[in-house]
Amino acid sequence: MQSWRRRKSLWLALSASWLLLVLLGGFSLLRLALPPRPRPGASQGWPRWLDAELLQSFSQPGELPEDAVSPPQAPHGGSCNWESCFDTSKCRGDGLKVFVYPAVGTISETHRRILASIEGSRFYTFSPAGACLLLLLSLDAQTGECSSMPLQWNRGRNHLVLRLHPAPCPRTFQLGQAMVAEASPTVDSFRPGFDVALPFLPEAHPLRGGAPGQLRQHSPQPGVALLALEEERGGWRTADTGSSACPWDGRCEQDPGPGQTQRQETLPNATFCLISGHRPEAASRFLQALQVLAALQEMSPARVLALRQQTQFLWDAYFSSVEKVIHTTLEVIQDRIFGTSAHPSLLWNSPPGALLALSTFSTSPQDFPFYYLQQGSRPEGRFSALIWVGPPGQPPLKLIQAVAGSQHCAQILVLWSNERPLPSRWPETAVPLTVIDGHRKVSDRFYPYSTIRTDAILSLDARSSLSTSEVDFAFLVWQSFPERMVGFLTSSHFWDEAHGGWGYTAERTNEFSMVLTTAAFYHRYYHTLFTHSLPKALRTLADEAPTCVDVLMNFIVAAVTKLPPIKAPGGPGPRPKPPAPAPDCINQIAAAFGHMPLLSSRLRLDPVLFKDPVSVQRKKYRSLEKP
């Protein structure tokens, strides 16, 4: 009886465990045997094929390469691309040479001034035979002067038709292979990489110079409307951050009505402006559908700040005058011709821009004074002293010794520019000394001599006197500001009400806007800029009135950097007053630049303990404090 009960319980236990086993084990076995059903909601990716290893490659060795056939020809007779429609063989030598068709008959004042501006530029050549690009200005239809087919047309090959304003003349001839530069080209007619898209210019756009950007404050301001919409008939409507954006379900039907809306005629004070091309009425729809507001709200203030600065830079570098627009167009075409030696993107997109950073100087951003930070590099620690010896022609022995004593001096160049014969003996110096026999022209002082091997140049006049520690300290300052001029003697410009023009003074004042190049540090790139980018007329002006050359150099550097020069302590103590430049010089230069780039500064950079009441022993540049 007992044993039976025992056996019964044993069987019970056994069968129970079997049941458990079948239930649990079978379930997992089932799961192993059958392919798992994807659980709903779980992401199911591309399957891992069991036989993925056996798959064949898309290209079998042996299939490639094929036999080459003749080059593919353009399928569309009329369409052009750079290779097929532009003949670069005429463009050898130094850069783009442009011939402009002279105007026929009576032309408008604007037209005449634009022609004059191109003729004065570095691109211009007077012979159509030597030109690589022939430029046809297609300006205003109002005068009724529609250009007829030019002489050297040749189906438009190597031609650029420049349309600054819309409403061009009715076409009297086929454009053919000519490039077209115009505002708002249509997608259908625009040939990327061949035509050039221009900004839409108002009639009254300044020819030269142009006003700087209008943005007064770069950092985003709280409480200013985020977005302004362009409306029909030229009005503006502002949309605020508070407005609710509708969910992005494609076609939002209800009108979300951007928060406060107000109509105004002038450009509103808003962070972003929405411009919707030809159809302003599409703007509000666009706003609803794309949730522009939401996207803009997400944007970090840092990015807004960067964008705002970039708008100002682009405006100032390429858009603010007709001349800049034309030069930018020519520069774009020149970059296509240059190929590998074209401007790198960095030069186009960061200050001072491609018009002022010449690709003929270098294509490597590190060679320019503007991009050390972006490149993660520093200006090198040596400089070349360039001593100009004009009349009366005394070899500047003392000056050479003082400069050669600087630990940063790499070489000394003496530019002998007077009628006296070259002395045969020069003092022994620790650094190499080279004598260049100049052409007796003042503009020689800023010629990019290939013998200059350092980035920094210390430009000196034989009559200046400097001490070694003045040179050392000023060079250290230059290393912190490699794009600016660091000088010792200063002068300033001012607006002379009495004469209605600019005046010049070398008096000691609380401000200055120029440093004299008779003793100044600057980057060697400015020599290239001086020689190759200035209109010829300005260089001639400098040669004719030698004292003007200082002003001119300061104009160039200020126009490029948009910053004033820097004054370092020192320079000749009881100095002979430098001869003032010809009174009209500054006005002529300002007219040629189209604006006044000079800026005033109230700073002088001194050594940290300069003239402080501490022990002389603690000071590094003691001799600077001697009167």
Next chain:
Amino acid sequence: MCASVKYNIRGPALIPRMKTKHRIYYITLFSIVLLGLIATGMFQFWPHSIESSNDWNVEKRSIRDVPVVRLPADSPIPERGDLSCRMHTCFDVYRCGFNPKNKIKVYIYALKKYVDDFGVSVSNTISREYNELLMAISDSDYYTDDINRACLFVPSIDVLNQNTLRIKETAQAMAQLSRWDRGTNHLLFNMLPGGPPDYNTALDVPRDRALLAGGGFSTWTYRQGYDVSIPVYSPLSAEVDLPEKGPGPRQYFLLSSQVGLHPEYREDLEALQVKHGESVLVLDKCTNLSEGVLSVRKRCHKHQVFDYPQVLQEATFCVVLRGARLGQAVLSDVLQAGCVPVVIADSYILPFSEVLDWKRASVVVPEEKMSDVYSILQSIPQRQIEEMQRQARWFWEAYFQSIKAIALATLQIINDRIYPYAAISYEEWNDPPAVKWGSVSNPLFLPLIPPQSQGFTAIVLTYDRVESLFRVITEVSKVPSLSKLLVVWNNQNKNPPEDSLWPKIRVPLKVVRTAENKLSNRFFPYDEIETEAVLAIDDDIIMLTSDELQFGYEYFNYLYTYKMPGDIKNWVDAHMNCEDIAMNFLVANVTGKAVIKVTPRKKFKCPECTAIDGLSLDQTHMVERSECINKFASVFGTMPLKVVEHRADPVLYKDDFPEKLKSFPNIGSL
């Protein structure tokens, strides 16, 4: 003893009654049950981790098992590719509306095998590369398996190589995809377009509005801003491991490694070799290789045998010539070797040229100038060549190396078009990591003289020293350029004085109360700051004469709170010190420039402070500040501070000059 007896009595009482057979039977049964239970238990509880991983979830199937779809001969064919398509005309952005975080979602159609009426297959089901490509998309953030929420659709029909498919039938297969809708928002990948004899430069399969990511586009077939130009993948990349070779001069100046070139081109190249001797090397197929040697991996010049692609590392420039097709896989090999490609293929759209700046990594020479190649290349300065070599290798690593890299770059480009405001910048696409780390992009990059009219905002941080505070306020308010005064009241236990008690000044005065006593509160970007220039001062300073100003920028205030690595802010708040050093670090780090010291002031007078009260006086304070510097340097990873030896003074400062003619005569008078 007793127990054993009991056992002896009981045990035999049960066991002997069973037969030996039964005993074995029971024992086996028990052990099986026990083992089974243990195994099940393990299965139940152990494999959870495996289950949650992807492998478990993904189908494990053979490609032979994919469903077969029969295409009737008269099923519809899409229109030919529409050459006028642009994103705004042929792409439906509204379908991307469900995608959060500015990221498009991509759906991949399930793999099917297509056969015609006679059961003959339309194409190879799928190639190894296309399988990899779809796998890469499926593993990426772009993937979605919800067809209704997808913005972009990728068919699993493999069109990488046009030669392996039947054009009409493939097009029919496309047309019957469930969301085809004239090909809108569909993306096709093709690397080898065209076929003999005329080799079109884009896929010949009619595809209507579908986007094409193609290798070998020409300017005639490429729809700018719509199609994506991709590289022709080189399978060698996966097989060969070429270690990176640093930039610098190499044995050969110019090398041509392609086989099967057009005889005219080969003549031109050989003429170059004759003219320039050793520095030019023109390689060809090997004719006399022994059996078993892979001819793909060898190149010959006369009887000399070279290993390919290793030989590419011996050359500075490598020619990439057009074959029958414009896109050549050799471009990928050349980049991998860090050899600068010289692309001679007129009208070729270089891979990813929408975002990659090929000027930095290659030289493009028109075909008609082939005989001048050598002189063109020689005019490039050595420094630029080295930058190009580095850039070439970086392009390969980032965008050519694998099918995955190609697929993700393609999707990123399309993503950037749909969310242009969140697009990746030029620098991120093009700058090699070394440049990205080494360079500083100054957030205030525009040369700018702060506008005079705007003035500056003064921020005074105070705890409770009211008397001193009022004196500071009175003094600062005398400065003409001041436009607003902001007092940061850092004491939570005490209310700021009544409005009427504050000194009367000519500019708006605003008191901000803080939630916690933190020194970092000084650098919070308060909405009240409306000017770009900010003057930060302590309340324990009997201010400078009103001529003396110290400027920071509002922008840095913003950075201090939001961009400062977290550790530092906490550290400052904990130690009640060094917030000024942290600010200096930050400014130096973001601008890459040194700060400017203005005026000769070294000490600020503080009449109320005792040695305990004024934080900056005793010796331990200096020790702590050195600690700060070490700590901050380790958090920033570098030492961004720069040492300069200059200080800004007014032009005529301490010059031998009549004082009354100077602009700021009061400087240094206290």
